[in-house]
Amino acid sequence: MKNKILITGATGGLGSKVINLLKEKTESENLAVLVRDEKNELAKQYANDGIEVKIGNYADFDSLKNAFKGIDVLYFVSGGDDSQRSKLHKNVVDAAKEMGVKHIIYTSAVWKDESDASPLATLVDSHIQTENCIKASGITYTILRHNLYAEVIEMMIGDKSQLLKTKTIYLPTANGLTSFVPKKDLAEAAVNILLNPYTFANKILEFNGSEQIKFSEIAEKISEIVNEPVQYISPEVTEFEATMNKYRLPNHVIEILSTFSLAIADGEFDQKSIDLETVLGRKTTSLTDFLKETYN
Known part of the structure; x- marks a missing residue:
């Protein structure tokens, strides 16, 4: 049964x-x-x-x-x-x-x-x-x-039309690395566990992407995808929040962006456990492929 x-x-x-x-x-x-x-x-x-x-x-x-x-x-x-x-x-x-x-x-x-x-x-x-x-x-x-969903990237920096207007990624993430994971990879791993749950009984698994990436590198990859120069600027958080207020972003959105940007800068999401690769039986989706799908 x-x-x-x-x-x-x-x-x-x-x-x-x-x-x-x-x-x-x-x-x-x-x-x-x-x-x-x-x-x-x-x-x-x-x-x-x-x-x-x-x-x-x-x-x-x-x-x-x-x-x-x-x-x-x-x-x-x-x-x-x-x-x-x-x-x-x-x-x-x-x-x-x-x-x-x-x-x-x-x-x-x-x-x-x-x-x-x-x-x-x-x-x-x-x-x-x-x-x-x-x-x-x-x-x-x-x-x-x-780890952070790869889909968070678009939420933090804007969609293709927004990026092409500013040609700038503006976030206080400094040189922080993140092991982003697309939701489809997390879902596939979850299904593997759901169908064989007792194989994973009383275990804590860390689900990280196979690559660690900075937002400066994301800017470079998107520049190649959209064939337009996209620069990366990492301001101090106070300057970032003042700028976002000037553009009338809702306070709760500014708070979320600041919180996760600072956490990225602090290395909270620079994680290298291969638990997700083990459950999937493969590397996670390449971030280049993910960004091509998102910004092409």
Whole structure:
């Protein structure tokens, strides 16, 4: 008898990729998804594909209990609200324990500095609390510590049309290296684990890209792709924030850009574990190929 697998975050960029790959590897009757809105177009598509659609959210404990009935393996995508993440994640773990879930696969994050001085202090603390909560639950687990999605590059520097206007990457990332990973690689690895979860029982895996890259190198690669010179400027963070304010970027966007830029500059994402290559059985997608696909 096969495990019943539930994917949270199923309408998001990562969760949807996991579901689409799972559909090719196992019968739809073995799959379920957790969505907030049953009227969502992806939710409707899942239902049409014969996948069980369960309605709920991390803030509603009873909805989680209902969703986790009959579930053996839970793919637990981290929530996006930093300030509430630990509390919401505890709901997920407690509901999973109460409903007899056998294995949790949790999407955590990589880090180096656990101190309050880290730009990622709030994010790191919430992931540490969640990991500890999962371990204390007694449920078998696999914790996947993700490096930054390669898709974050476009979010940080703009799409092709924006870049061609400024011909500048302007971020306070200094010479920091990042082991970016495309979501499709993370999804493929997750599926390999979801279909053989007990092979990875009680393991913490660090999922990093096979290459480490600076934004100065990203500028060079994009210059070749768009056949236009794209320069890289790394200002002081105060200058960066003042400039972004001048262009009327929302404060929360400026805060996110500053936080992750400083973390990159500090080397938080310069990670070289080959756990992801091992699970995939190959190197991760080349960043040159990824950037060509994004900026061609």
